[in-house]
Amino acid sequence: MEAEEWRQLLAHTRAELAREGLAALDVEIGLSLRTEEGATDREVVLAYLVGLRQELRQRSRGRVEELLNRMNDHLQPSRLAEPDRPAARIRDVVVSNDPLARVVTGQEQISLLEGPDFGPAVEQLDALIAQLRES
């Protein structure tokens, strides 16, 4: 693809994210993205897509499940638990909202485990990035 086509692809990607209500991701990518001075349009697009992949992965329910399993693996059974019962495992992580966040979200707390599972989408994006690297 030519430089102008790469620019069109980036514009299309950002528009698609906005259409799906994911404009916040676009901002996050922009703030965390780093490209060398003089980077080509192709390099910018690929960096953007890799950044998008990272942002989705960090929010995916699968990562929360993974961290919960790992955390439980390293915890001792609670001495407060009844000795003849297995220790309780941590089954979810929630964010306890402060008063302003409660007003804004309308929720007392946000469960990280009830978030979306971006795993399949990330796999799809990985395949697309691989193809684009050849383009």
Place this chain on the structure above:
Amino acid sequence: MPLTLEQARQGITDFVTAIGVDPVAADGLVGTLTKGKVYEAWCLTELIARLHVKDGLDIEYLGGQVLALKASHGPINANYPHFILRRGGHVIGELWTDIEVGTLSAARLGNYAGDRHEQDLVIVAPGVAGTPSHDEVLLVVECKASTYSKALLREILGVRRELSLLSDINATVFTEWPQAAVPAQPASAVVVFSTDPDVEDYQPAGDVFGILFCHLPM
């Protein structure tokens, strides 16, 4: 196989559709708060795993089946879950999330606008309640799911300064990880976890002041 622009556009459309989030709910779900808290939980897990495996600590969780992280920081609140750290059966510290820590300058001057600093993960001496003072802190951890800029380096150097004075080497309560000894008095450990691989470029400054910079991807 190389793609044409049209094929690439279609690939993007298919991928965004596959995300499958309700557009109305999406902005809330993907907001900065959620991302930051997932990374904080990721760092908490890594901290527990390293303290257990590398430093030989037994770690007990005190709380229910739901681990609650606070959206905003404050004093130690016993209603929130926390962790007890033991070595050889003896309690050496307590791990809390999202608390404020009293500064060294506040200990000298009394209360003022900058007398406390928010920290994501903190290990304090056993039995400490309320706002821990700088000399009751055993470890602070900062979790940054972002590019680790020079401004963040300056921030953590300020945290280090408000916890301890630069000094000769002193032993911490840890035997190996994160730091068995630091050039600081009181001898608290300071760790930075960041998704940015470049965070470890700042380790030379960390070696001078007693800060461990760790690249921790998600």
